[in-house]
Ligand code: SF4
């Protein structure tokens with residue numbers, strides 16, 4: 001709470017952060033603004049207010065999109081404070097029940113869906129012939145799938161397409177299968193980088209080391225960011241002994257090396273949804289754009305607010321766990337931004353963006369995962 005108090009003192013209450021917070025823009029409620037999240041944190045740190053439903057809502061609605069942190073002229077790290085207060089609320093047994101349920105599920109089942117972790121290969125049914133000799137074998141490249149790609153049927157095409165691309169190019173790789181555990185990101189998003197989180201990091205790292213892995217490929221930006229930045233932070237090390245690469249960087253490299261050539265055209269006007277954890281928080285903006293622009297005669301539309309200024313899809317930061325209606329409102333808001341720019345197909349490179357935007361998509365616009373699109377056009 002000391003850090004919360006120091007940021008409270010740093011905040012000049014200027015309100016700059018409100019202008020680009022999607023939740024504030026939609027709800028127009030000061031209590032849901034980044035500025036309020038800092039003020040309430042300061043008051044909690046000084047024991048000047050009680051934990052009320054409004055306070056709980058202020059911290060668990062945040063999508064942790066990092067926009068306010070990026071805009072604040074005083075350098076106030078609002079998302080960091082949100083995570084500190086979430087942890088404080090959990091410690092005080094005041095977190096929303098869906099959050100504590102989720103944390104228990106991850107702890108017990110090692111995934112976010114409360115499904116037996118031995119079912120982690122559910123997504124491979126369609127590609128059994130390719131994947132059978134890839135499970136838990138020694139290889140230099142590993143593909144880490146993540147919970148959404150492993151268990152959620154609507155997301156299966158994302159890892160399946162990636163595997164088909166690897167197979168087409170005869171690139172050898174391994175997957176951990178049922179030995180893969182959740183990366184632990186949801187635990188980190190509640191401000192806990194202690195033993196509860198570290199056991200997930202250590203397990204996954206140990207399994208990769210056992211297989212002699214040198215490079216790890218991710219289709220999920222959340223998993224990628226967790227491995228790249230949060231594992232070293234939690235383990236207090238400079239970096240992991242692996243090269244960590246998001247699939248859009250990997251595919252972009254293959255195209256640049258002339259190993260992958262997109263031959264077919266895509267006739268619809270496309271726009272790209274920057275996932276917060278890949279773009280603003282990891283700095284990966286160009287690789288997905290390079291891939292999309294390498295499609296012959298493609299009509300690529302850049303939104304006015306894109307890259308560092310790209311609005312969140314609403315599906316991140318655990319907001320959806322408790323406040324699904326709010327996540328859906330944000331998704332509708334974002335889809336309208338694409339529609340207003342004359343985009344016909346929204347391209348995503350993140351399971352959370354695909355999932356949340358898909359949940360409210362209508363017949364006037366469509367959504368496609370970048371891996372699936374590229375595979376279709378090879
Ligand atoms: S922009 Fe920064 S200083 Fe201004 S109100 Fe927001 S958090 Fe406070």
Ligand code: SF4
Pocket residue numbers: 020021022023024033034037061062063064065066067068069078079
């Ligand atoms: S991280 Fe995003 S959702 Fe959370 S307060 Fe900041 S701008 Fe709003």
